[in-house]
Amino acid sequence: MNWLEETRFELKKDLQAAAEAARAAGELSFEQLPDFVIERPRDKAHGDFAANLAMLLARQAKMAPRKIAELLAARLYQAEPAVYVDKVEIAGAGFINFYMRPNWLAEGLADAAARGAAFGESNFGQGERVNIEFVSANPTGELHLGNARGAAIGDSLANIMQAAGFQVEREYYINDAGKQIENFGLSLEARYLEQLGQPAEFPEDGYHGEDIISTVKEYIEAEGDKLLTVQPDLRRELLTRFALQKKLAAIRTALSHYGVEYDTWFSEQTLHDSGAVKQVVADYKAAGLLLEQDDALWFAADRCGCEKPEVLVRANGIPTYYTADIAYHKNKFERGFARLINIWGADHHGHVARLKAAVGALGYPADKLEVILMQLVRLFSGGEIVRMSKRAGTYVTLEELLEEVGRDAARFFFVMRSADSQMDFDLDLAKKQSMDNPVFYVQYAHARINSILLQAKEQGVELSDLAQVNFGLLQEESEQDLLRKLLELPDEIAAAAQQEAPHKIAAYVMELGALFHSFYAVCRVLGVEADLQQARLWLCQVTAGAVAKCLHLLGVSAPEKM
RNA sequence: GCGCCAGUAGCUCAGUAGGAUAGAGCAACGGCCUUCUAAGCCGUGGGUCGGGGGUUCGAAUCCCUUCUGGCGCGCCA
Numbered sequence: 001m002n003w004l005e006e007t008r009f010e011l012k013k014d015l016q017a018a019a020e021a022a023r024a025a026g027e028l029s030f031e032q033l034p035d036f037v038i039e040r041p042r043d044k045a046h047g048d049f050a051a052n053l054a055m056l057l058a059r060q061a062k063m064a065p066r067k068i069a070e071l072l073a074a075r076l077y078q079a080e081p082a083v084y085v086d087k088v089e090i091a092g093a094g095f096i097n098f099y100m101r102p103n104w105l106a107e108g109l110a111d112a113a114a115r116g117a118a119f120g121e122s123n124f125g126q127g128e129r130v131n132i133e134f135v136s137a138n139p140t141g142e143l144h145l146g147n148a149r150g151a152a153i154g155d156s157l158a159n160i161m162q163a164a165g166f167q168v169e170r171e172y173y174i175n176d177a178g179k180q181i182e183n184f185g186l187s188l189e190a191r192y193l194e195q196l197g198q199p200a201e202f203p204e205d206g207y208h209g210e211d212i213i214s215t216v217k218e219y220i221e222a223e224g225d226k227l228l229t230v231q232p233d234l235r236r237e238l239l240t241r242f243a244l245q246k247k248l249a250a251i252r253t254a255l256s257h258y259g260v261e262y263d264t265w266f267s268e269q270t271l272h273d274s275g276a277v278k279q280v281v282a283d284y285k286a287a288g289l290l291l292e293q294d295d296a297l298w299f300a301a302d303r304c305g306c307e308k309p310e311v312l313v314r315a316n317g318i319p320t321y322y323t324a325d326i327a328y329h330k331n332k333f334e335r336g337f338a339r340l341i342n343i344w345g346a347d348h349h350g351h352v353a354r355l356k357a358a359v360g361a362l363g364y365p366a367d368k369l370e371v372i373l374m375q376l377v378r379l380f381s382g383g384e385i386v387r388m389s390k391r392a393g394t395y396v397t398l399e400e401l402l403e404e405v406g407r408d409a410a411r412f413f414f415v416m417r418s419a420d421s422q423m424d425f426d427l428d429l430a431k432k433q434s435m436d437n438p439v440f441y442v443q444y445a446h447a448r449i450n451s452i453l454l455q456a457k458e459q460g461v462e463l464s465d466l467a468q469v470n471f472g473l474l475q476e477e478s479e480q481d482l483l484r485k486l487l488e489l490p491d492e493i494a495a496a497a498q499q500e501a502p503h504k505i506a507a508y509v510m511e512l513g514a515l516f517h518s519f520y521a522v523c524r525v526l527g528v529e530a531d532l533q534q535a536r537l538w539l540c541q542v543t544a545g546a547v548a549k550c551l552h553l554l555g556v557s558a559p560e561k562m
Numbered sequence: 563g564c565g566c567c568a569g570u571a572g573c574u575c576a577g578u579a580g581g582a583u584a585g586a587g588c589a590a591c592g593g594c595c596u597u598c599u600a601a602g603c604c605g606u607g608g609g610u611c612g613g614g615g616g617u618u619c620g621a622a623u624c625c626c627u628u629c630u631g632g633c634g635c636g637c638c639a
Binding site: 064065095445 | 594602
């Protein structure tokens with residue numbers, strides 16, 4: 001348990017004891033103690049912790065909340081004196097506010113310092129196995145801005161959940177089967193023939209991007225014109241195989257430049273090859289949920305909470321994407337994951353209910369399949385919306401973005417906003433790499449601290465043993481503010497994991513950075529009295545670790561110099 | 563038509579398992595560098611939380627209704 005958790009636990013126990021005592025004395029009547037919370041007030045004038053117990057008891061006890069709060073406060077720390085609580089006050093509608101003694105913060109910092117690089121981590125997730133699938137863009141093109149957002153959110157969430165004690169695996173689902181691959185093959189074939197001066201009809205809804213042409217050129221360079229004499233079916237297959245491998249390699253490389261590494265690359269085709277997709281159809285048949293109509297096979301989704309049945313196998317005998325996706329999620333559950341998290345673009349939200357119903361109907365826990373819907377990114381350039389289309393080949397790629405703004409800014413930018421707010425990406429602004437960018441502000445805090453620690457070392461000042469440091473000397477307001485925020489790190493990481501909200505870490509680290517800059521402006525570290533210098537050096541040390549930890553969770557570097 | 567997401571300061575957005583006087587950055591204005599990085603700090607101004615009802619000790623947060631924007635509702639993925 002971390003310092004805050006422990007304290008909250010104690011305060012809750014103290015209040016429960018006070019309520020029981022009041023009831024025993026006949027001052028207060030209630031049947032069951034409501035489930036109250038110990039929260040950290042937004043305004044530090046309201047103390048370090050606040051409890052809402054009195055308000056929640058009001059109805060049962062038939063008494064004014066403030067009156068109840070007074071009764072409870074009077075009972076607190078009567079039997080046993082408080083160790084860390086300095087005073088208790090009643091405020092507002094009946095809040096019971098706890099003010100902690102300075103030694104409480106000091107011991108919290110000592111605890112954080114002793115944890116070293118592990119500070120901020122917790123066992124909140126208790127080793128639960130979680131699969132996070134994100135990006136999973138079609139391997140028919142390059143990654144674009146929307147994928148970049150998904151990658152930033154997915155990878156950061158994976159990092160955060162790992163730090164919060166979950167066992168996480170990152171997965172990329174490769175859509176290397178189905179109709180769009182067929183279409184991809186037709187487009188490749190047409191470009192191939194064109195390049196070799198043969199008549200070719202380009203498919204109407206084909207992939208128009210320049211990259212298709214360059215891929216075909218690469219093929220011709222390596223293999224020549226030998227496909228001219230090959231049967232069209234085989235020709236398309238060979239071209240497709242070549243192109244998929246090229247595209248996938250490019251996607252991998254781009255993600256790697258972006259700081260994203262996957263544990264598993266899962267091919268849709270393997271589900272078809274292994275018979276897993278067919279098995280899904282058999283499963284529904286066995287469950288009596290299979291319909292046959294218009295030469296197609298349907299899943300009776302309307303009997304599982306959905307609006308209408310869904311096609312599993314088309315009239316032409318080819319299974320739909322949906323069927324493969326069901327087989328895929330079934331496979332994920334069978335690999336032993338307790339939770340599946342998918343990060344999808346908001347344009348796929350219609351698919352969520354269908355998929356959940358489908359896996360639920362097969363007996364898998366549909367509530368353990370969570371989909372984070374990420375609103376789409378709109379690109380602005382020159383003050384105008386740029387319509388992005390993969391087919392039309394008009395999109396900004398992840399690699400281009402990385403060249404323009406760099407990995408740190410790109411990742412921080414995307415993860416700063418919550419997934420469910422649509423965002424406008426102003427390319428001109430991002431290109432400027434202007435100093436308004438908050439990522440520099442935070443990184444600058446880290447660099448500043450590092451500079452202090454480095455100079456201390458050069459002056460021969462070593463950090464003392466923790467046991468000999470008097471953290472109680474940190475009495476300045478800016479020191480205490482920084483300390484309070486610092487101690488919240490484990491809570492913040494756990495909360496971000498629980499709420500699946502990586503943007504919380506971005507917000508936290510910006511606040512932490514701001515508090516450090518304020519501290520820096522007011523308090524000197526080097527050259528002050530030796531004991532105070534030690535306490536402040538340790539404060540810097542822990543702060544640097546916390547800032548670096550947050551930045552790394554977001555896939556952003558923590559530079560030592562800027 | 564039905565469904566999902568959003569609407570909070572001039573701009574970009576936090577805050578939503580109900581909590582105290584709604585926050586931050588940018589922009590505007592005024593201060594602070596002979597000492598650890600001024601990419602910084604301190605201060606000032608700025609709001610019908612889209613509108614309207616309701617629930618209760620208390621609502622930006624929950625419910626209903628309505629307006630606006632985005633996206634879905636394929637034998638595409």
